[in-house]
Amino acid sequence: MGPEAVIEVAGLTRRFGSFTAVQQVSFSVRAGEIFGFLGANGAGKSTTIRILCGLLAPSEGHACVAGIDVARDPEAVKRSIGYMSQKFSLYLDLTAEENLEFFGGAYGLGRRALRQRGRELLARVGLRERSAEITGRLPGGMRQRLALAAAMLHRPRILFLDEPTSGVDPRARQSFWALIREAAREGVTVFVTTHAMDEAEFCDRIGLMADGRLRALDTPDGLKRSFLPGEMFHLELSPDRSIDALASQPGVLRIESAGAAYRLRVEAGRFDPEKLRALLGPAAVRVERVEPDLEDVFLEVVTQARGEAVP
Amino acid sequence: MGTGLSGLMAVMRKELRQTFRDRRMVAILIMAPLIQTVVLGYAVDLDVDAVPTVVCDRDQSPASRALVQEYLAGGTFRLVGRAAEPADAERWLDRGDAAVALILERGLGERLRAGQAASVQVFIDGSDSNRALVAMSASTQFFVGRAARLSQERLSWLERLQGRSLAVPRLTLEPRIMYNPRLSSPRYMVPGVAAFLLLLVTTLLTAMGIARERELGTLEQILVTPLSPMALLTGKCLPFAFLGLIDVAGLVAIGALLFDVPMRGPLWLVFAGTLVYLLTTLGIGILISTVSRTQQQAMLGALFFMLPALLLSGFATPIGNMPGWLQPITYLNPMRYFVEFMRGCLIRGSGLAELWPKLLVLLVFGLSVLGLGALRFRKRLA
Ligand SMILES: Nc1ncnc2c1ncn2[C@@H]1O[C@H](COP(=O)(O)OP(=O)(O)O)[C@@H](O)[C@H]1O
Ligand SMILES: [Mg+2]
Numbered sequence: 001m002g003p004e005a006v007i008e009v010a011g012l013t014r015r016f017g018s019f020t021a022v023q024q025v026s027f028s029v030r031a032g033e034i035f036g037f038l039g040a041n042g043a044g045k046s047t048t049i050r051i052l053c054g055l056l057a058p059s060e061g062h063a064c065v066a067g068i069d070v071a072r073d074p075e076a077v078k079r080s081i082g083y084m085s086q087k088f089s090l091y092l093d094l095t096a097e098e099n100l101e102f103f104g105g106a107y108g109l110g111r112r113a114l115r116q117r118g119r120e121l122l123a124r125v126g127l128r129e130r131s132a133e134i135t136g137r138l139p140g141g142m143r144q145r146l147a148l149a150a151a152m153l154h155r156p157r158i159l160f161l162d163e164p165t166s167g168v169d170p171r172a173r174q175s176f177w178a179l180i181r182e183a184a185r186e187g188v189t190v191f192v193t194t195h196a197m198d199e200a201e202f203c204d205r206i207g208l209m210a211d212g213r214l215r216a217l218d219t220p221d222g223l224k225r226s227f228l229p230g231e232m233f234h235l236e237l238s239p240d241r242s243i244d245a246l247a248s249q250p251g252v253l254r255i256e257s258a259g260a261a262y263r264l265r266v267e268a269g270r271f272d273p274e275k276l277r278a279l280l281g282p283a284a285v286r287v288e289r290v291e292p293d294l295e296d297v298f299l300e301v302v303t304q305a306r307g308e309a310v311p
Numbered sequence: 312m313g314t315g316l317s318g319l320m321a322v323m324r325k326e327l328r329q330t331f332r333d334r335r336m337v338a339i340l341i342m343a344p345l346i347q348t349v350v351l352g353y354a355v356d357l358d359v360d361a362v363p364t365v366v367c368d369r370d371q372s373p374a375s376r377a378l379v380q381e382y383l384a385g386g387t388f389r390l391v392g393r394a395a396e397p398a399d400a401e402r403w404l405d406r407g408d409a410a411v412a413l414i415l416e417r418g419l420g421e422r423l424r425a426g427q428a429a430s431v432q433v434f435i436d437g438s439d440s441n442r443a444l445v446a447m448s449a450s451t452q453f454f455v456g457r458a459a460r461l462s463q464e465r466l467s468w469l470e471r472l473q474g475r476s477l478a479v480p481r482l483t484l485e486p487r488i489m490y491n492p493r494l495s496s497p498r499y500m501v502p503g504v505a506a507f508l509l510l511l512v513t514t515l516l517t518a519m520g521i522a523r524e525r526e527l528g529t530l531e532q533i534l535v536t537p538l539s540p541m542a543l544l545t546g547k548c549l550p551f552a553f554l555g556l557i558d559v560a561g562l563v564a565i566g567a568l569l570f571d572v573p574m575r576g577p578l579w580l581v582f583a584g585t586l587v588y589l590l591t592t593l594g595i596g597i598l599i600s601t602v603s604r605t606q607q608q609a610m611l612g613a614l615f616f617m618l619p620a621l622l623l624s625g626f627a628t629p630i631g632n633m634p635g636w637l638q639p640i641t642y643l644n645p646m647r648y649f650v651e652f653m654r655g656c657l658i659r660g661s662g663l664a665e666l667w668p669k670l671l672v673l674l675v676f677g678l679s680v681l682g683l684g685a686l687r688f689r690k691r692l693a
Contacts, residue, residue: 053535075537083535089528093329105321106536150532 006031006158006189007052011061014047021047023212024061029191029205031157034184036203037193038298043209045193046086049160052191053083066157079107082151086162086193088143092136096127096146099135100153107154114153121149125179141172148179152188159183161192165199177202197294206294208301215301220294227300228265228292229253233276235262236286245279256299263296318538322546326520330550340516344508344558348501348565361389362446365409367400368393372420378431378457382413387449401434410436411446426465501566502653503626505559506646509585510592510620512558513551515613517596520547521688522609525600540689548593552586559585563657575660584656587670588649590677597684620646645676 007029014022022044029035037045050056052065054074063070066080090099097118104114122128125145127138135143144164151159161180165173177199184190192203200206201220208216208223216223230253237243243262246252251270256263264276273287280287330336364383368375383390391409394400400412414432422429433450437443459481470477524530533543563581566572595616603609623630623637624646630638641647652669655661663670 055531055534078535078537081535083532085528085531087528087531089532091325091329091529092527093332094325098325098328102321102325103532103536105317105324106533106538108315108317108537110317 004031005029006066007035007191008064009048009052009061010063012048012051012058012063013060014044014051014056015059021212022051025209025212025214026061027207027214027217029189031189032184032187033204034180034190034192034202036200036206037191037209038195038197038200038206038294039193039209040195040302044212045209046162048209049083049162049191049193053081053160054078079154080156081158081160082154082156083160084144084147084151084162084164086166088147090135090143090147090150093134095132095134096122096138097131099146100150103150104153109154117153118149121152124182125149126175139172141168141175144168144172144176145179148176152183156188158189158191161190163193163195165194165196173199197298200294208298210302210305213305215305216297223294223297224292227297227304230265230267231269231271232290232292232296233264233266233271233273234286234288234290235264235276235280235284236260237262237280237283238285242283243280245281245283246276249279254300256296263290265292265296315539315542318536319542319546322538322543323549326547326550340512340554341557341561344512345561345565347508348504348562349569360386362387362411362442363391363409364388364411364413365392365394365400365403366390367395367397367412367414369396369417370415370419374420374423375415378415378419379413381457382450382453385449385453387445388413397432404434404436407436410439410442411450423461499654499658500626501562501570501572502657503624503650505562505585505653506588506624506649507617507621507626508558508562509555509588509649510617510646513548513555513589513592514596514599514617515610516551517548517593518599518603518609518613519606520551521597521600522603522606525603526605540685544597544685544688548597552589552593555589555592556582556585566657572657573660574657576656576662580656580663580666581653584649584652584666584670584673587673587677588645588652591645591673591680594677594680594682594684597688598680601684601687620644623647624650626650645673645680648672648676 005028010026012022012025013020025048039045047056051058052063052070054070054077058071065077068076070077100118101114104118109117122131125148127142127146130138130142135146165176180190180192194200205219206223207214216227218226243255247255251267253265253267273289276287277284366379368379382388388411392403394403397414400414403409404412412434419429431454435443435446466477466479563574567574599612600609603612623641623644630641648669652666655666
């Protein structure tokens with residue numbers, strides 16, 4: 001499996017009382033990889049991250065981070081990892097600089113090293129001019145970049161970022177992802193959770209979580225190939241028209257409605273836009289071939305998972 | 312595996328910055344205790360004088376009028392009205408308009424002049440037991456004194472009549488109250504106020520400070536650093552301990568300047584005792600924070616501990632006046648020992664030689680509570 005694995009998880013399970021938040025999850029993450037963890041709210045992403053950071057003990061299974069068993073020696077893991085929790089968790093009443101000073105001290109950095117590293121990181125995340133401002137007065141995007149800087153103070157080998165771009169505007173998302181890629185280029189392994197599917201395209205590999213289980217794990221293209229074989233079409237019908245005419249056609253694999261529009265997946269080579277127009281008749285307002293995206297993968301995975309859960 | 316001193320210093324610096332950045336916090340920590348001491352010192356003045364008194368003089372003789380006048384002259388009693396009948400006087404008490412009724416029966420002057428036995432009635436409203444006791448003792452003292460004077464006058468008259476001296480044995484009581492001769496209550500109160508304010512400042516703020524970090528999520532961010540729980544807790548507590556010492560210094564100064572607290576004991580002992588007491592108050596704050604998820608829960612938890620601690624400390628009501636079954640429970644109350652320690656040190660001028668047992672108890676309390684708090688806190692990380 002190529003380079004060494006820095007995160008190895010086998011049969012990981014975490015229960016809260018009678019509720020199982022994470023169930024039999026196994027995967028490994030290679031050094032230098034951007035590993036995305038996708039899933040709806042409550043899928044068990046944060047719980048998994050907290051176990052990997054040594055904040056929660058697993059109920060069952062093993063997790064090794066940077067070669068250390070997190071259940072056995074959570075303290076040793078802490079020096080190798082940086083963590084940005086889902087909820088903003090720096091001090092809103094301290095300045096950006098003071099926040100870095102505090103967390104640097106908590107990581108045991110000496111004063112001089114800390115000052116230099118702090119300046120370097122503030123410049124890197126674009127906060128040099130605003131370093132003396134009270135954190136609570138910074139806009140959301142800047143706060144998230146400051147939190148990333150705080151997580152990187154001690155030069156961790158692995159970064160755990162739990163929904164780092166939630167509630168942030170699109171431009172700020174882009175600049176945040178540029179920082180993630182920069183870190184990955186320097187050899188840092190990034191484990192990032194999100195429920196924004198467009199962001200997931202930036203990941204080297206993606207794990208899909210649903211109801212505490214890891215349902216799929218592959219590169220974005222690999223996921224599309226294996227879960228969405230065939231071709232995708234985007235259809236828009238005039239109101240009150242039904243798509244039933246298509247549903248019974250041989251070669252149609254799945255029809256998902258997305259508001260007034262539909263996403264149609266068919267076996268490769270059996271349909272083209274003209275044929276579809278002919279089949280739909282005057283009901284067709286718009287018919288075009290599209291590339292499947294991870295949203296489609298996600299819907300497919302969740303649908304399959306539900307199908308399995310029923311019996 | 313912790314980050315030791317650098318981590319501890321970082322926590323302290325952060326804590327001081329946050330505290331002093333918040334103006335209201337500074338006010339709560341430093342100004343409020345001092346103002347409260349002054350207010351409490353005056354408001355909880357337990358000295359009793361000017362007890363409202365109604366007089367029912369049915370005799371209306373020169374002798375009865377003189378008696379009433381002298382009874383009121385001491386200052387303990389203040390005339391608020393006169394009643395024609397004893398039943399009227401009782402109504403004054405029922406209404407709460409008077410706390411004492413003095414009843415002089417018809418023929419009192421006559422009987423005294425004739426050398427016969429006569430009695431005087433005093434009704435006392437017992438709903439305020441402290442005031443009732445004072446009124447009772449002042450009345451007793453007054454009438455016992457009057458009775459002695461009357462027999463003395465009678466005796467002198469007999470001696471003059473018989474032309475020889477009649478030896479009659481006499482016993483007089485000369486009570487002398489030590490250490491607080493004027494029975495002034497602020498003196499008694501200031502040590503208790505100190506104990507309570509320290510509890511308020513340190514327990515409440517420690518509990519709420521840690522709960523706040525848990526509530527806001529900053530604790531989670533700290534817990535992924537190698538910072539040891541000990542460094543975190545120490546760094547959070549030390550600034551509050553320091554503020555506690557400043558508060559005690561201010562309190563002792565106010566006590567000395569405004570309320571004549573004598574400050575007999577050595578000052579270093581006051582501070583040493585305070586430090587030992589702080590171990591307990593901070594430890595309880597930490598313990599409370601480990602069972603609280605939010606600041607609100609922490610505040611309620613702290614109050615839940617502080618109110619009984621206050622009431623069972625002998626802060627205002629002497630422990631000896633509590634019901635018998637309650638008294639042993641006060642031995643479990645660390646605040647009790649500190650109140651006694653401070654009274655001993657400030658008012659009686661006791662030194663280490665007399666006070667070490669209380670310090671020892673406080674030390675044992677402090678180390679156990681602090682240890683338990685730190686242990687529970689460590690467990691909560693996993
Ligand atoms: N400390 C906890 N106690 C009880 N239930 C929890 C706790 N933490 C998470 N859960 C539950 O576990 C499930 C997974 O939560 P989480 O891992 O936060 O999901 P995600 O991050 O994917 O949104 C949720 O249903 C959540 O309510
Ligand atoms: Mg989450």
